[in-house]
Amino acid sequence: MAIDVLVGLPHLHHGAILRRAKAMQVPALISANALSRWSRRKGWPEWLGWKFDHLRNAQGLASLSLDSAGFVAMARYGGFPWRTSDYLELAASYPFRWFASMDYCVEPEIAPDREEVLDRISRAIRANLDCRSGARDRGIEHRLMPVIQGRRPEDYERCLEGLALDFSRTRLIGVGSMCRRHVRGPEGLLAVLDHLDRILPGEGMLHAFGVKGTALSELRGLAHRxxxxxxxxxxxxxxxxxxxxxxxxxxxxxxxxxQRWTGKQFSRLANASAARQPELLLPVQETPPSDRWEQAIAQARAEVRLLVEDGEIGHEDISSLWIEQWAADIYRDRLAA
Incomplete structure (x- = not known):
């Protein structure tokens, strides 16, 4: 089984890049951010909607898929500028090969500590569930690709469990926060993919976002997944x-x-060895905080995560101040007890 290499396109303007992608006839990926319209009339970037007309230029590509632009949204704007309904409107406007669920990336520059990673995993679960529900209403659920998030291999398993996927209907799952990750080590790309390979049913397949070219020589042994x-x-x-x-x-x-990069990736996959030893790594043990305020913060965040996953709180609505206010109530209750 061959691994497809999707070429990420920076835009869909008529020109040399789009012509070359059509001539190469390889599958392509476009980011929702690349299809966004912006205005700076107010002195800051204001999101105005989608460039639906640009999608007409995609005719002639081998295929086109859509990414929700989770990392760009967090790094540039501090969150998604568009709501779930806006994103699904874009997803429904073109026959994408697949469109990725909105998700919350956990790269270190976005989620610098363990608590933030766990918060964002819960928000990713809720965003996936909201996208699934909205996609079902629009008749495009069959093209939705859920996206799981995490820092450690077991994080991705936790996210997967929260989605409660029906693998008879969902065969392709996106694996996020891959592009800035080391290849090896306890939180490395191979550790994550090996772990998912062990826990997924046979029919479950993965799309790995932003995998480094240097890792491709290791992936042929996972071509079944x-x-x-x-x-x-x-x-x-x-x-x-x-x-x-x-x-x-x-x-x-x-x-x-x-064109040169794409040819190099295919060459790496073709020349890679199919045999490799999976990395078996022990899970990291958590040490609970000893400070009473830190304990209250940890409890508040855990309770809020459950509410987010249950849909009681929107995945777009959480702030650090809100968490601290929640923790203050817990802290006062503990002092009074």
Whole structure:
């Protein structure tokens, strides 16, 4: 079984990049952020909706899938600028091969501590469930790809359990927070994928977001589990090339790097060894906080996570101040007891 390589496109404008992607006839991926309309008339970026007309330019691509832009949304805007209903409107506007659920990434620059990671996993669960419900109402649930999140391998299992997927209907699952991850180690890419391989039923397949090219030589042994990977890393190579040569980073330059990068990824997959030893790593043991205020914070966050997953609190509505107020009530109750 071959692993598909999806080429991440920076936009769908007519030009060299889109022409080259159509000529290559490889599956492509577009980010919701790349299809967003913005205004700075008020002095800050204001989201105005989608560039639906740009999707007409995708005709002729081998296939096109849609990513919710979770990392970009958190890194640039501090959260999703659009609501779940807005995103599903975009997903329903074009026959995407699949569209990824909205999710909450946990890269270290976004979730710097363990509690924030756990918070974001709960929000990812709720976002997935909301997307599933909305997609079902719009008749596009069959094209929805759930996305699981985590830092440690067991985090992804926790997220998977929260989604309660029916694998007779859902065959493809996205694995988020992969692109800035080491290949090896207890929280490495291979540890995560090996763990998921052990716990998923036979029909469950994975799409690994943003996998490093250096990891591809290790993935052929997981070809029975990994359906596809994607990356837009060629854009970085094009920028470096332009800087070194003192030339403009034109779409033509980016298109050449895109074709060169894609060929290199296919070569890595073809030449990789199919045999490899899975990494068996012990789960990390948590040490509970000893400070009473920190205990109250931990309890507050745990209670809020449950409410988020149950749909009592919207996944977009949580703030650190809100958590602290919740913890203050717990702290006062403990002092009074």
């Amino acid at each position: 990994i359906a596809s990977i994607d990356s837009q890393a060629y854009g970085l190579a094009a920028r470096q090339d332009a800087l070194q040569r003192g030339v403009a980073k034109t779409d033509m330059l980016v298109a050449r790097h895109m």
